[in-house]
Amino acid sequence: MIESAVLIALHVIGFAMLLSLWRLLRGPTVADRILALDTLYINAIAALILFGMHLRSSIYFEAALVIAMLGFVGTAVLSKYVLRRDIVE
Amino acid sequence: MSRFLPSPPLSIAVLVLWLLLVAEFSAGQLVLGIALAIALPLVAGALQPERAHVRRTRAVFVLLARVLWDIVLSNIEVARRILGPESALTPTFVWLPLDLTNIHGITTLASIITLTPGTVSAELSEDRRHLLIHCFNLDDAEQLLATIKARYEAPLKEIFP
Amino acid sequence: MHAAHCGVSAAWNDMLELLLALPFVLACIVLTVRRVPRSATAWLAGLAPLAGLLVLVALTPQVLNAGGVASSHAWIPQIGLGFSLRLDGLAWMFALMVLAIGGLVVMYAHYYLGEREDVPKFFGYLLLFMGAMLGLVVASNLLLLAVFWELTSISSFLLIGYWSHDREAREGARMALTITGAGGLALLGGVLLIGQVVGSYELDAVLAAGDAIRAAPTYPAILILVLLAVFTKSAQFPFHFWLPHAMAAPTPVSAYLHSATMVKAGVFLLVRLHPALSGTELFFYVVSGVGAITMLVGAWYAIFQHDLKGLLAYSTISHLGLITLLFGLSTPLAVVAGLFHILNHATFKASLFMAAGIIDHETGTRDMRRLGNLRKYLPWTSALAIIAALAMAGIPLLNGFLSKEMFFAQALEVGGSGLVRIAVTVAALLAGVFGVAYSLRFVHDTFLVRTEPKVDREIHEPPRFMKIPVEVLVVVCLAVGVVPAWTIAPVLAAAVRSVLGDATPYYSLALWHGVNLPLLMSLAGVIGGALLYFGLRRLFDLHAVVRRAFGRQVFRRQGLILLGVAREITFRLTDGGLQRSLWWVVIALLGTAIVPVLPAIGDALMRPGQPLPPVGWAVWALLVGGAIATVALHRERLLALIVVGAVGLGVSLVFVFLSAPDLALTQLLVETVTIVLMLLALNYLPQVSERSQTRARRIRDGVVAIAAGAGVAALAYALMTRPGGDTVASELLARSLPEGYGRNVVNVILVDFRGFDTLGEITVFGIAGLLVHALLRRARLMPDALPPDSPAALPMPATLSHLLFPLALAVSVYLFLRGHNEPGGGFIAGLVLAIPLLLQYVLLGSQYVESRLGFDYVRCIGIGLLIALVTGVAPMLLGYPFLTSGHVEPHLPLIGEVPLTSAAAFDLGVYLVVFGGSMLILSMMGTVKHAPPAAPAARPGVQ
């Protein structure tokens, strides 16, 4: 049962990724796209954890951890660029 | 708060993090974890403009529990609204006047506001006296501000004097 | 067969090398030793021909009696190139000519050259040329001969261009070099072909293999190539035009090059290879035909020259045509006549050039229209010049007469059809007529005509010693002309024997052979020539005939056409810049790798694959959408960058789902850093791409891109679905844990199996850091737009990131330590360390961070690299190869067994380099100094 739950969940997450992708491609503002990218990262974390459960492996932990820890850097830097061209002053 | 342990909570955090990461509680890892717990905050501390001083550890846990609970509740609320008709939403910006002066306190408050669905802290005024909050759906601004101040800011004032 | 004549005498070997070395050594001395008096330079220069003559004299008995002297040294034996020299009769004769006239020219030049001339340079070049010419005549290996052949071209280029300030001289020099250089290359081809036929380049072997050469299928090619060399060098039609332009050289040079040496090199080669090449119809027709035409064309044009040297130049062409014709006729007596005429021409032409030089020197002009009546001012010189000119005209009692007689005799004897016979005879007669005509013009217009010279200076006889060379030569002309048997006969005999060997005919060098047809022809020539000259004078105003330098115009036009074509092609090729280069790469890829194999892998595309993993379709959609959107949005750069970020995430998800956690981690981190980099750069680039390419171009590129993509996809699919083969991976997996002490096989490969790759990789990474540092260190760049008036500080994120920082450091340490067994490792850990620090830069500002932390990232790279290297070198001290890994598990109190591998130390090096390199890049890019806003963006650059 749990296997099928994980499997369904994975597909749902895939669908969520598509929704985020749509926003990423559609815009309309830069901020929307950055937000979509950020959401994609979150979706990816979910997908990774579920995938780890699907395969019964904890080997994806590091990847999920790194996304959680550093995935936002892209978002932050892109936003900072929008805010103020100079990312690093 | 000695020279070698500038911020004990941070050191403890590092140690806990380390032990969780290695998923192994052995003497060797403990030694390594303690070494890191001493060394890393020293490195990081060099970059910190303002030191955080945490008082009232108990208050921290109370606040943590409260925030977690609020997150769950408001998640449900926001999910309901997202799935509902968009026309029912009245998103608004509102300025929250701050009592907290400590930047750590302000940051924590802002983080809590952001983490609890329905509100996002969007900007801190330059004089650090006001926090701009965007609400997903706001009926009564006064009530919201009052809630925030009571539920979060007050304990934070205790934690970060 | 000729080898028999060459007695090799060991005792004389060194003399031959000495003979050859003298001019070169002295040339070097003259050229390098500066600040010696003029006369000393001249003496030094004169030493070469003088000593050379002595050597030659010493060798003479050997040549005359034993058939010659030879020596040989190995040089590049693999290609049959030996340093083989041989002084046989022919070489001896030419060497004599080269040295003797060379000596006279040196003497003459010493007086000829002005006070301000660069005398050492002149003599240096002259000696170089002399050496090259000597080498040419004594070389007995055809490749060596070709070497000296081109050396004469090069050194004559220098000599002709000696007065480099003069445009004519420069052009003449280049023309001579181009034509004769081309001939030299042709010679090289011919020589190589001969070598292929004969199997050797040694002259003896080649000359002995004449029959084989003539029978070879490549014979026509050989002949044409060699003849091209001969004709260009000897200024034969249609390559003759360089010679008159070479007259821009100082007169001693002309006297030397165009009487005794340079142009004679061509006919020398002809006679040298005569035994090997002659005797076929092709040879006969081509050589004698070209010779005859040249003889007539040169003589005809000579009549219409106004420049003394021009006249002499065209007459030289004509005489060389005559010699060529003689060799073309190929009868033994014709060869004798040819050799004889070579000597005679050298003497009278050299003296004529010198005389012309004296006239030029004393009057300041060589234009016959401005000269006249010089016998009054320069009686002695005039006398000498007139005698020499008569020799040139072939007047009896002078040497020119003798060889011309022999020529006429051979022309009458020529074999072949009647038509040929008539043609040759008529040509000979005409040549005689023209020769007399231009000689008359030379003598008459310059010395005899009674119009006073139109020059603005007082004319008087030149210095005594300037005339001596002329006198010597004129005396030779006379002596040979009067008593040939006592003077020239032995020389000629030696030369003839070495060419014809046993076929040497009987010939007589007597002045008087009775009244015969040749004598009558000579007579007719003299009368006809006189009539022609005076007739022409009467009919036209000779002086008004202006000869357009047809040859030069052709040459110039050809040169311009060549240059134009070159420029056009090059411009068109390089027009497209970078895009063109890259486009061709894609096309080359399609052409060599994809299109030819597509049919063969067609079946492979039908093979089924595995099912997608659960989220695979979403990742696929992410990648497809991202790739398309990147193209669609690429002109709005920020947007494109965000989309690229999503593509990068997609790629790392592919890695995750397809069992490559290390790759996924690396990809994620690199992706993040890349985006930061690009954003940092975008600040200094326009935010929007201008659309500068046409629609057609975009469509073309699109088609090419799609073709490339489809091809690569097909290859990838075919590869992925083919049944698995035997790879080294199974062995890697099996040996990873027991010998590499790591469970993460990818990491074990990186730091152990293929640690050497990683060493290179971190070197690349470190260098990238250094490069960025070098490029941005002192640069001041202009941001694309002024920063918006937004506040810089972001206090809340900054505070949070403080909290994050130590935690991220801990994770970095974790990833580093665990890397050998779990996903992670030095590279990933280095980036996990760098990115949070980068975030500090972003949120706090670089100055703040650097003032607080103050890393020297360059040193960090250096130390990291050294750590990796030292780890690798350590086993070498124990006698094991570089990077041999070691493993110890020391027992520490309290902690227990600590597994330590040397690979971990290596990984530490990786860690440091990656951290240092990426931080160096990011911090340099983040801290670019802005150009002052007032300055235009065009010219900041490095300060």
Next chain:
Amino acid sequence: MSALAEILLSLLIAIGTFFVLVGSFGLFKLSEFFKRLHGPTKASTLGVGCILIASIAFHGLRGDGLGLREILITLFLFLTAPISAHVMARAALRLSPEQRPPQPPAASATMSKAAESDAQASPAAGRGPDAD
């Protein structure tokens, strides 16, 4: 693994997935940036949190070794999500300045004190920020 545990875990996964989906759906559906901002940054935290708990339990029950370390993912998300939300909001404000509300009524020091007292004066009771 007991059936109950399986059901509970499945439920947890379902809830988590649901929130993740809602977050993305909000992003997809809502019409304006600041509305969209609420979807993902929130629903995803709880969504990922639930899934993580499920994962910890799953691996623990399966005997793959109890890995509490997944907690760290949530920890880092809690640390980083506010940062990204904050900077994105600021970026959006910069991109469309017309949305920016007027500066706080009391920008100067004295005025802000007044605002402070106002805030203290207001009733402090209430359930939370979502009590609207």
Next chain:
Amino acid sequence: MHLPVLAILVPLVFGALALLVERRSIATMRAVGALGLASLLVVAVALVDRAGSGVIDVYLVGDWPARLGIALVADRLGAMLVLATAVLATACALHAASGWDARATHFHALLQFQLAGLNGAFLTGDLFNLFVFFEVMLIASYGLLLSGGRGQRMRAGFHYVVFNIAASTLFLVALGLLYGLLGTLNMAEMALRVSTADPADLALIRAASGVLLVVFCGKAALLPLYLWLPGAYSWAPAPVAALFAIMTKVGVYAVLRVYTLVFGSTAGPLAGWAWDWLLPLGLATLVLATLGALAATTLRMQVAYLVVASAATLFIAFSLGTPDAVGAGLYYLLHSTFVAAALFLVVDLIRGQRGARRDLLDAAGPLHRPALLGTLFAVAAVSIAGLPPLSGFFGKLMILDAVPPGARGWVWSIVLGTSLMSLIALARTGSQVFWRAEPWPAAAPVPAAPSRVQVIATLALLGCGIALVLGGGAVVGYTEAAAQQLLAPEAYIDAARSATPQLRAPSP
């Protein structure tokens, strides 16, 4: 016994050291650089000495069997190129020591890294390792090209960088395909596996080797991929441009190595397929490059085109595929490396004297020491145009000699014709630069005399060219032996496969 790896390690170590002493005086840096070069020269001479006897040294890095780890293989060809590189680099460093090294940040470190990359490329027996060393070499060359530069050089550098990255990307594609098909990266092992490959895979292997060919030809600047080179090289600072003379040769080397070893005589149906393409392309490149040299309006552009032409000549020689031709090609490779480098240095000496005219092919003021510069130029020009009595002539001579009768017509006429064209071009240049001098305008500053160090560096390189002539027999003996070694790859394959680790178990 560590010789092969030392050739790579020595420059790497000195490069890293140079980074550490960077804060000190330039003299310290120069000392480190000089020490590195001297050590490298010693290593290189020892390598050549050893390889000259016909030994193929296989060095198992990390003590892993060749097919698992990375093996360095030092045969005659590799050793020869290492020595040539070391000599060339010494001259370049000498030239740079007259001041450029102080202006270009990190010069000495980059130079050492460049050498490490080059030597690695020449010695490695592993295809992926070849890629890595290509990259080391390339990135160091970007550094050398761009460090201290500005303006147009940046644009040229951008072209150079982007083109090479694109090529490297393709290299990776080829590597991926080859590994997927053959399951190994060791070239000797690959050669063996190519010969026994499944016929169904041949098309794919052919495709992979096609990609590889494109990559190498791009680096070696063969038509139609040479367009990037003149721009990049002509903007490089002189010592760097001189060093670049060997960079195109790396591409040529790679073609030679891979297509004699992996797709060489042992490769079965794929044996030598690439060579058929290279001859016509080489000829066409030669013609176009020579036209480019004729058309060039600056000295450096002209030299850059001549470099392309020399690479094309090499391709012609190698594509003929006989030991004689390949041996001749190797001799020509040495020649063109030294002489092209020397020509770049000469041109720089001239350029520095011509005030605002720089290296434009136009009249300018008289030069200092015209005799010296003129002689240097003449020697280099005569040599590169392939005229006697210098090395270029003998190189071309041997190549022509080795052309089989079938191809003779085309090859000879083109090689000889282009020789003539380059002769014309260089004669024009020489006469423009040295003969058409106009007096300096009164106001213009008269340039300083050429630096002694730079002249010595140039002389050293020309001396190498002359040494190739004087010691022609010995050099040709070596190159022909190297060619034979190349064309009979069995010994190489055997040596690499049978090399046994010291500690570990050999591969089954």
Next chain:
Amino acid sequence: MELALASVIGLLTAAGVYLLLRSRSFDTILGLTLLSYATNLLIFACGRVAVGRAPVLREGVAPTLAQHTDPLPQALVLTAIVIAFAMTAVTIVVAMRSRSDNGSDHVDAGDEGEGMP
């Protein structure tokens, strides 16, 4: 799965090539980035893809190719990613300098006049 992967590789290649052929430096860099993704995926795919068989050895799992995917291509890709990153950094900086020095981000900026006729 293979089809999906191959199509993605092809599409990324096509997009990369197209962008590489644009005339602005930034577009070219984007193209190179996409191309390097495609290349990395291609090399990776050459080791034959499989789900859930990461080449990390576990107790009780045989260290064979049947249980693990081929680790070597992964190591190669890792190296390739790192090198590509280094190269990207260099390209970006050169593009910045080129634009600043020559006043345009066109890849052939200022190519007129000097160098070629």
